[in-house]
Amino acid sequence: MEQYTNRKFIILGIILLISLIISVRLFIIQVVMDYTGESESNILRKEVVYPHRGLIFDRNGELLVGNKFSYDLKIAPYELEVFDTTLLCELLNVDRETLIRRIQNVLKHPDERYNPIIKQLSDSTYGKLQERMYDFHGFYFSRRTLREYKREIASHLLGYVGEVDAGVIRRDRYYESGDYYGVSGVEYSYEKHLRGKKGCRYLQIDAKGREQGSYKEGRRDTAAQKGRDLYLTIDADLQAYGEKLMDGYRGSIVAIEPSTGEVLAYISAPSYDPSLLVGRQRETNYFNLAKDTLKPLYNYAIQAQYPPGSTFKPVNGLVALQEKVLTTRTTIYCDLGYYYTRYKKVRCHDHISPLNITHSVQHSCNAFFCHTYKLLLEDKKYSSTAKAYTNWRRLLMEFGLGDKLGIDLPYEKGGLIPDTTYYDNIYGSGHWRAATVISLAIGQGEILLTPLQMANMAATIANRGYYYTPHVVKRIAGVNQIDKPFTVPHQTDIDSANFIPIIDGMELAVNEFHGTAYWVRHPDFIICGKTGTAQNPHGKEHSVFMAFAPKDDPRIAISVYVEHGEYGARYAAPIASLMIEKYLTDSISDNWTRKNMEERMLNGNLLYSE
C-alpha cells in the first residue's frame, strides 16, 4: 500500500517549484522593475467612444437622417470630491434631492452599468457647464449622437432609435447598457450596418481630474468605426407629396418600381413627425403617440390587412385565363348582378352587357367574375372543389399574396388567403362549393391583403408575370450588393400573353369614357388601373385603387387604400393618379382638371373632426 510514499517528495517539489517561480516573478516586478512612475501618472479613466450611426439618404442621395451631438453628464466614482451642489443644481436645473439620489445610484454600481447623472443635456446647459467643469472633480461628459431628421417624412419606414433594454443585451453581446439601437423600421432591420462599432479610449487624469492625454500613446485605444450609410429606394419628394395627399385620411400608399422591386413611396397615414422620437422627450412623446386615438404609430402599409375589393379581379381573371376556363372572347351576361344560387344574387351596377374579360375589368362587372370564379372552382380538371381551390390559391400565392413578402422592414403581416382547411373547419370537408365562397371572386369575404401586397400585385401585372421582392434599401455604403432575396425575380405561373387582355382592361378602366376611373386619366401617359370598393361592415366602404404606368414601359406600380373613402374612384384613384404624375413628370400639370383634383384630395378630410 505504501509503495508510492516517495511520490510525496515529487508533490512537495511541485509546491516549492511553483512558490519559487511566483516569488521570483514578484521580486522582479516589485523590486527589480520600477512601476512607481507608471502608477503615479496612471489615474485612468476608460471611456467608450460612441460611433456615428450611418446616415440615411433617399434614392437620389438626399440626406434624410443625420446625426447631432448630445452630451451625457457622468461621474467617475473614485475621483469624486466635495463640490458645490447648489451651483451644480442651478446649472443643471434639477433639484438637490434628485441630484444626490442619482449620484448615489451610480456609486452603488460603480462598475456595472452605463449610468449617467443627466442624459442628453441641451446645448446651452452643456455650454454653461463646460465652462465651470474645473469646479467639479470627477464629473465629465460622454458624447453621444442622436438622430436628426432633415425632413418630416417617412417616419414608419425609417423607424426610430432607442436605448437597449436587458433583452437586447442578452441577445447580442455587442450591446452594453446605455447603448442605442434601432427599434423599428430600417433602423431596426439594418441595425448591424448602421450601428458601426464602438471604440474605447483610456485617458490619464491628474489628481485634479483634468485630462492629461491618452494612456500609453493610445496603444490600448480602439477607434470607433462609423456606421454604414444607407441609400433608400424611396424618392423623398414623392414620399413627401404622398404624405401631404394622405393627410386627413387613414390608409396607405405604396409605390413600387416594377423592374426592380424598389419601393418608391411608403406612406402610412395618419403619420407623425419622426423628430418626436428623439432624445429626452422620446419616451413622453412615444407614450402620447401610443395613446393617440388616431393611432399614428400603426404601420398601415405592411400591418393593415384589408379586403382588396374589386382590385382583386384582375388576378382572378388571370388565373381563369391560365386555367383556360374561358377565352378572351367569352362573354357573360350581367343583369344588374349575378345569381350564384337560385335566390342569392351578387349585385352589379348598370353597364353594357354582355361583356368579355377585358371590358369586365374595365367596367368591374361582378357577374362576370363571379361566374368565372364558379367556372374555376367547378373545373372538371380537378376532382373536387377543394382541389380546384387549392390550385387557385397556389397561383395567387405566386403573386406574393397570402404570406409575408419579406420586405426589409420588421413586423410585416402576411394577409390572408384561406387554405381549404379553413373552410373545412367552418363548413365541414366537402360541404362547401363555389357558391359558398363566391365573394372571393370580387375580393371580398375572408381574403385580406396588405397595401404592400396590393402594390406588389400591380407590379407583377405591370411586369407581365414576375416581381422582385419589394425592398426599401437600394444600396449600403461599403457593401457591394443588397441582400440576395431582393435581386432574384419571382416568376408566376401565368403566361405573359394572358396579361394582355387584363392590362387592356385596366387601361380602359382609366382611359375610356365608360371606365370606372375615367376622371383620373392623364393625357401624357397611359395609366392602367383598377378601382375597388371594399365592403366594410363598420362604416362607409373603403376606397381602393391599384395601378401602374406607363402602360408599355411601367416605371411605377402603386396601391392606394383610403379607409371609408366610399368608392375606389372617389379618393384612392385620384391620389394614385397624382402620385404617378408626380413621379413621372416631377410636378402636377397646370390644367384645371389636375389642379382641381389635387386640391380636392389635399383638402379632403375623413379623419379629423372639424
Place this chain on the structure above:
Amino acid sequence: MKRQDNLIANIDWTVVAIYLVLTVFGWLNVYAVTASREVFFGVGSASPAFMQLVWIGISLVVVFVIFLLDSRFFSFMAYPLYGFFMFLLMLVLLIGTAKHGAKSWIVMGPVSLQPSEFAKLASMLAVARFMSAYNYKMSRFRDLVITFALIGFPALLVLAQPDFGSFLVFMAFLLVLYREGLSGWVLIVVGGFALLFLTTLIVQHHNMHYILLISLGTIALIVYTILARKPIVLLIISAISGILVVLIQFFVEYDILKLEKDQIVWITLLVVSLIALIYGIKEKKREIFMIVGFLAFAVIFTYSVVMVFKKLPDHHQDRINIMLGLIPEDNDKGYNVEQSMIAIGSGQFIGKGFLQGTQTEGRFVPEQPTDFIFTSVGEQFGFLGSFGLVALYTLLLVRLVIIAERQRSRFSRIVGYGVVSVLLFHLAVNISMTIGIFPTIGIPLPFLSYGGSSFLAFTMMLFILIRLDASRKTYLV
C-alpha cells in the same frame, strides 16, 4: 469529556493559526479595496466588507459543527453529499442566475450561493470514499473509470455553465491520483493534451493550423530520434518532408492542385508516417507504431477541438477567445492584467501601507475584491507582504502534505491530498494570473478573495481535514 480533550489536543494548531492569519489578512484587503465606496454609504449591510464578515462568522459556526460531528461522518456522508451537490449543479444550469456570463449562482433572497465551490469538496470526499474501499485497485480498469467519472461528471457540469476556471480546478485531482499510484505518464500525457488543447484554440483563431501540425510532426521525429538513437533518421525524414512540401507547393503554384497550407502539411505527415510504418513493419520496431499512433491521435485531437469549438454558440466562442486573450478589440482582460501588474509592481519592497494604495480601491480592476485581490496585497504590503503571503501559503501546503502523509486511513490521506491539490491549483493559477504569467482565468484566491461560497467551501475543506486528522489515532476509517 475525555474524547473532547483528546480532540482539542490533537488539532493541528499550526494549520488553524495560518488559517486565521489568512482570513484576517484577507478581510483587511477586501476592506481596503472596497473602502472608498463606504465613504458614500457608511459601513452598511450592503458593503462587501460587512458581507464578508458575515460569511466569516457563518464559516466559524460551520467549523464548530464540523468538530461536533464524528470523524466517520464525512466518509459515511460522502456519497449523499456528492449526490446532493451534483443535483445542485444540474439545478443551477436550469434556474441559476448568470454573473459575468456564467450561469453559476443560485440566488435565494439576499443570499447567493455558488454550488460549484462546494462541488469540489463533495467530489473530493466521494473520490476518497471510493478509492479507500478495501478492494479498490487503480490498476483495475473498472475502478479507474469510475474514479475518473466521479471527477469528470461535476467538471463537465461546471463547464456547461460555462465556468472554465472551476472546470480546470477539477484537473487538480490528478495530483491526488498520482499520489495514490496513477502512472506519472498519465500526468504528462494529460498535461500535454491540455497544452495541445489550448494551443489548438489559439492557433485556429489565427488560422495557422499548419504550424501546429508541423510542430507535432517535429516532436514525433525528435522523440523517435532520441528513442532510436539514430541522428541520421532526423536528416533523412527532414529531407523527405522538405522535398514533398516543395513538390506539392509546386503543384499548388501552378493551379494543378488546390490545397490549403495545412492540407499540404497534412499530406506530408501522412506520407512520411506511411513510410515510417512500412519501415516499422519491415524492421519490427514497435516504438514506430507507438509514435505514429500518438501523432495520428494528436492530429485528430486538434481537428476535433477545432470542430467542436466552431459548433459552439457564438457567445461561448467569444468567452473562450476572450479568456485566451484572443479577441483584440476586447482589451479589458489584457488591460486588467496590465493594471494588476502595475498595482503590484508599484508596491515595491515594503509597500505603500495599509489603505494607502492608489491603484487599488477597485479603481482599475473591476474584479478586484474577488479574483484580483492579490493586487491589493502587492500594492499595500509590497514584496515583503506578497512574498510573506506566498510563503505562508507554501507553509500551509507543506504542512498539509505532512498531515496527509501521517494519516493511517487511506480516506483521510486522499482527502488531505485533495485539499492540497485544490488549494495549490487555486493559488498558483490566481497569483500567476495577477502577475502576468498565466492567462486570465477567474478563480478565487483561497481565504482571501471576496465571496461567501468560496470562503465557506475552502474553510470546510480545510477543517474537515483537520477534524479527520484530530482523530487519526482513534479510528481507522
